[in-house]
Amino acid sequence: MENETRCVGVIGTGNMGRALVKRLIFSGYQVLIGSRQPDDRRKLLNDDVYLNDVEVTSIDQCIERNQIIFVALHMESYQSILVVNTDKFQGKILVDVSNQTKLQQINLSNAEYLSSIVPHAYVIKAFNTVSTFVLENDVAGGSRRVFIAGDNQFARETVSSIARDMGFEPVNIGALRAARKIELYVLSLFPQWKMPLIIAFTVFTLWLLYIIYYNFIDQKNFGWHQIFICVLNKPMCVSAITLLSLTYIPGSLAAIYQIVSGTKYRRFPVLLDRWLLLRKQLGVITFYVALIHSLMSILMMSPSYYKSWFRSTEIIIPQNLTKDLHFSMKTMMTWKGEAASLFGILTIITMSILAVSTAPSIGDTLNWREWRFVQSKLGFLTLVFAVCHVFIMATPHWITRGFVKIFYFFFWIFRLQV
Template sequence: MAADTARVMSGEVKTESVSLSPLGAAAAPEQELLCIFGTGDLGRSLGQRLLHTGYRVVYGSRRPHSCGPLPQGAQVLSHAAAAQSASLVFICVHREHYDFLETLAPQLKGKVLVDVSNNLRKNLYPEANAEYLQRLIPGASVVKAFNTLSAWGLQNGPSDANRQVFLCGDSAEAKQAVAELATRLGFSVLDRGSLSAARELEDFPLQLFPQWRLPLCLAMGLAAFFFFYVLIGDVVHTYVKQGKDNSFRIMVSLANKVFPIVSLIMLSLCYLPGVLASFLQLYRGTKYRRFPDWLDRWMLCRKQLGLVALGFAFLHVLYTLIIPIRYKVNTLNSNYIVVVTRIKENKTAVFDTTLAWRTDSYYSVGILGFGLYILLGITSLPSVSNALSWREFSFIQSKLGYLTLFFCTLHTYLYGWDKFLRSSYYKWWTPPAHMLSLVVPSVVLLLKLLLLLPCVDRRVTRIRQGWERTEPREENNKPLIS
């Protein structure tokens, strides 16, 4: 009896009764508890996403009782208490506030620390934030991750456009734990190796359109050059030679000349590197040698070149649509009507069939080219290109792409027609701007026609299938008897 009383007082009987009850046997295991240092926008968004996924969240704050609104269901403790309660800790504070973590080294020993910090600019510190954190707390396993996601991306998870989580770290077990967590949150994980790659990951959010710099700079340079070229020919030359002020043409007429010129050249530059790569492979006789760095960078930004070209084509179409409502056009039409009414009744205008064919062909080819232009832009969208097979995508971007370039080039040739034979179009002995715009696309189409010749096409196909040309010197150096 005394022994039974002692067992009841010690709690052994209560423990056994709970473990044997049906309710205790059916109870679900408790979810993992994760810790977040930092109660800013990123910390709150991350905590909300973790709670929605089923994790328990505890925040570590230097002011646990006055840290502002937090996601419902999360706890708030001091840094030391929060660190002791979880095995994985997110560090959502700026690097300049890392000093307090050094005092928590005993509580953070053996923990996985996920550094999500970024800097305001590149090379702000001599070492990466994650490497600095690892040096402050050598007993923990630091993993750089989630720094390339915004607070919005963390809240919306896979519904946001940015789904990738880049991570790096020196501990394989720590990286595996963070990768499993990111996968459960709905993100795809890309391991970038050891912690030495942390600086590269921290530079990712600081990049400003890296693939768009060359296309945008090129487009702005071409637009500036041709604008001043057309300005000198259409405005300055007219004012100097005739004393006539045509400066009002700058806003619409000159702009509507520059936009199609830049669009056509940019489109041809989108397909020129592929042609150059084919001829380079023909010259080398192999596909296993790297292209020059300048050609690699050029080929990587072909999509951006095409989209910028499409933007200038849209501007050309919009400016063309407003031509009928311009003040100058309305005034000329009114004067024309007055002149026609004063013509004698026995005078009739002769219908020029050749001019009709030319103008109709000019407009028709331009519309077809712009329609294919839009098709190329739509298929370059990730949501559309992911739904296409590689053969379908290649057919649209390559076959129809060259057809688009052909139609747009033909559209410009029809615009010029026989103007190159008239001396009045050569202002100060310089060719018209549309003639200069035809140089690059004509070269690209000519080189592509050479590649389409059966003898050349067969050789390029064989090279891309792995065939390599054997050097004659190597064949002559082979021993006659092996």
């Protein structure tokens, strides 16, 4: 049995087939390649220093002599190549490594199709999410997780152990039906980021248009030469606080929903459900927008840009001046500048802890209570710091205008969270 499992077959000599063979050989497996034209293929593989001594045989022989066979073929060829040998597959483990060619809803995965044409074999879906580049290069970037799906537990465990031997991390995702999901996985481009990026872009664009209208058309506050940092910093900072609120509002709405429904077990409305799922990505985007704002603000930190943050220096020059006068100018910050800066720094620090904790390598080390503490309490503290940062800047303007009442609402939401 030991020898049987160390010997595997690979049908197909395309890029994926060859990469698999190399990786299996380096992992200590004895590999037999199965091809429709074994003689031609043998000549071709002779040019590859790593593959020139690997045995190439007919597909028939490859199936007969191996218990575990990797099928590295296009799905369109399954019928013509494999179905003629269907009886020989009795009790064998077939590893399907193929992918879909188009991102579309599918009713049958390639692996399920393979299982339907060779019903006596145990078909396992695996390795389709690993690129040939990662298979061939130990130091290459890219995920080292191998998703494994199949209906037979023994076959799943056998393939998991091979994946482990090959230096990958097997992730058991269940029955063969789950192949429908992972066959599309490699075709999707950051699917969870699309909506949060659209929201962030929309929020930023709306604020940018408003700020350009207000400062250039309505008020003529700035020159166009200030657009790159001084003006752009404004939509950045207001977008940061808008996105931060959009990250934490759904949690509060969910809490209100549960209180009103009187139960924790009722499903949230679809929109709220989807919004809750966007929080992680929205939070990370918010962090970067706030970081850009912080860097831009630090660049401009001078009395020329922020008059109310620095003490003004008054110089009186006597009229009957007969000799040179020397003034040393040391413009210090006002309490407002110092306090607003402090809260800005506190906001960006807590926000960075939140962003770092969303990385899987850090998140995995936290237990559920710690994770909730960071994401919920620390998240809300971040929002409070950001509001203090803005509020300090807005004093005394907001107090005289009565805007302060909005904070009653914040305290109410905060109490709901705690």
